[in-house]
Amino acid sequence: MARTAASPLQRQAVSKPSLDEQRAIWREAFADVRAETERRASHLTAEDQIVQSMADASPTKWHRAHVTWFFEQFLVVPNVPSYTTFDQRFPFLFNSYYVAAGPRHARPQRGLITRPNGTDVAAYRAHVDAAVMRLIETVPADGAAQVFSVLEIGLHHEQQHQELLLTDILHAFAQNPTDPAYDPQWQPPAPTQGPRGFVDVPSGIHPVGHDGADYCFDNETPRHDELVPPMRIARHLVSNAEWLEFIEAGGYATPSLWLSDGWAVAQAEGWQAPGYWRQKDGAWHAMTLAGLKPVDWAAPVLHVSYYEADAFARFAGKHLPSEAEWEVAARANVSADAFGIAWQWTRSAYLPYPGYRAAEGALGEYNGKFMVNQMVLRGSSLATPAGHERVSYRNFFYPPARWQFSGVRLAEFS
Ligand SMILES: [Fe+2]
Helix, strand or coil: CCCCCCCHHHHHHHCCCCHHHHHHHHHHHHHHHHHHHHHHHCCCCCCHHHCCCCCCCCCHHHHHHHHHHHHHHHHHHHHCCCCCCCCCCHHHHHCCCCHHHCCCCCHHHHHHCCCCCHHHHHHHHHHHHHHHHHHHHHCCHHHHHHHHHHHHHHHHHHHHHHHHHHHHHHHHHHCCCCCCCCCCCCCCCCCCCCCCCEEEECCEEEEECCCCCCCCCHHHCCCEEEEECCEEEECCCCEHHHHHHHHHCCHHHCHHHCCHHHHHHHHHHCCCCCCCEEEECCEEEEEECCEEEECCCCCECCCCCHHHHHHHHHHCCCECCCHHHHHHHHHCCCCCCCCCECEEEEEEECCCCCCCCCCCCHHHHCCHHHCCCCEEEECCECCCCCCCCCCCCCEEECCCCCCCCEECCCEEEC
16 A cells, blocks of 8 residues: 655645645545545455455445445535435445434445446446536635535545455455465565664653644544553554464463453454464465465454453563553554554543533544544554544454554553
């Protein structure tokens, strides 16, 4: 995944452009993000794009349509009275979880929707693209800030689905005995070389959360103080070689290493290794975006759940960092590979920051209503689109989830 130094989304934040310049910037940003979704989908056949391999994963075709519905529902319909909805049935099919936006199709059954077909979804995208471009071009000055604000949310939302598009199709391909490659040319990112070990994190009271004028999701605010105790954080992500030590030492068969809930899931699911690892010809292989490959022992471990990350930390005699500790370390630039390889589980529950309130209306459902029973991951992964990552970014998943590109960074306390 090529990374650009500054996306139009980022450039918007660093200057004070005129309205015409803003229109141009948003046109370019919108076109770029929409094209990236199609670029990612272009590796897949029509059949690939229909499949839903589990309730948590969605078909590629659904992702392409859902992000389009988001713009139609929250940007075009409220701001363009003359707009004609592309298809009256689509809001029901492609609303994800916005209760305030109306009823919706059952999530686990998204893979049953063979029609509308891929051509229909492409036409839907083109219809909404044209409407959004017209709106960017014609919105009057007194409405521009509000329109561009919702447009910006829609672009960051689509980028989130670009990552899910890859994690979801990888999960589907991992169920296929022929081990399909999403992209045979895909190469994993190279981890930073250099001495391993642990490095001091500045202790004391530190501000945590988003600062600055660039975009953030509401869950990254309000910025607030957190206490970081004397501690050290691992320079590097936990490697596959280190994970193999855990396996060979019986880590998956030692209940004292595991949280009770984690042990129950590991037993029920028969976990013996990270997600997508399997033995072939007497050697460990892993399913990747390039198909089934021998495990690269120097590479960071991927596709481990919170439960596994926590058990590994106990096995290593270490801990997972809290999200505040992770952020302070990342801001101090002491942790290598904070971004671009693996989301890193923290020991922090996904909770509102002090004083957080979700926005009014349907868009207030974006983050706030999920703030229970999930754990925070920090950083970004190899599937995160260019320009989407931030030091204050809070990703979150349920503790058993391991189909994301999730890995581990350890911490130790003095
Ligand atoms: Fe969504």
